[in-house]
Amino acid sequence: DAMVIQNPRYQVTQFGKPVTLSCSQTLNHNVMYWYQQKSSQAPKLLFHYYDKDFNNEADTPDNFQSRRPNTSFCFLDIRSPGLGDAAMYLCATSRRRGRGDTQYFGPGTRLTVL
């Protein structure tokens, strides 16, 4: 009965080789988020979708892109991963936009860049 699913759990890529991380949800939530979390740090928001409305954070590098083809799925594309992009990538969902709502997180994908 997993609610927010991320695949793969571990991803190894080479420097500069594009990689795509996947997130799916069974909650039918309107909002989906992507966070980057480095060791011993708090999650950092990269961007989020409200339905198909994409909202990028000002300091998210252009190297990071996202797609949301339908309500259930959201993808994080890293076009040319650098060593500094090695991190845990977390997907989260919330039910609605606006007034604060609980975000539910997936288990994360641990990205290693060689």
Add this chain to the structure above:
Amino acid sequence: GESVGLHLPTLSVQEGDNSIINCAYSNSASDYFIWYKQESGKGPQFIIDIRSNMDKRQGQRVTVLLNKTVKHLSLQIAATQPGDSAVYFCAENEGGSEKLVFGKGTKLTVNP
């Protein structure tokens, strides 16, 4: 609570003791607060939340206290167990926004 720095505050307690984890938030417009628990290698797990029209909320073995005057949030865990060992993050949400801002996190270690 914008998160900065690489060194997590730590709290070490004995099994069975009560734990108190503190968090200072920065935005007086924030009106919704959440505590998350994150175990090693896993995603953050929702523990308890509180809105700004309350100053206390209780869950199972956990209590969240909100002091808006000094912009302080705390999480109390009663009868702490080894399974409570994790990093705990507070997060704040500004009214009208769906975004959360996470605090630094506190690493809780429970000694048997």
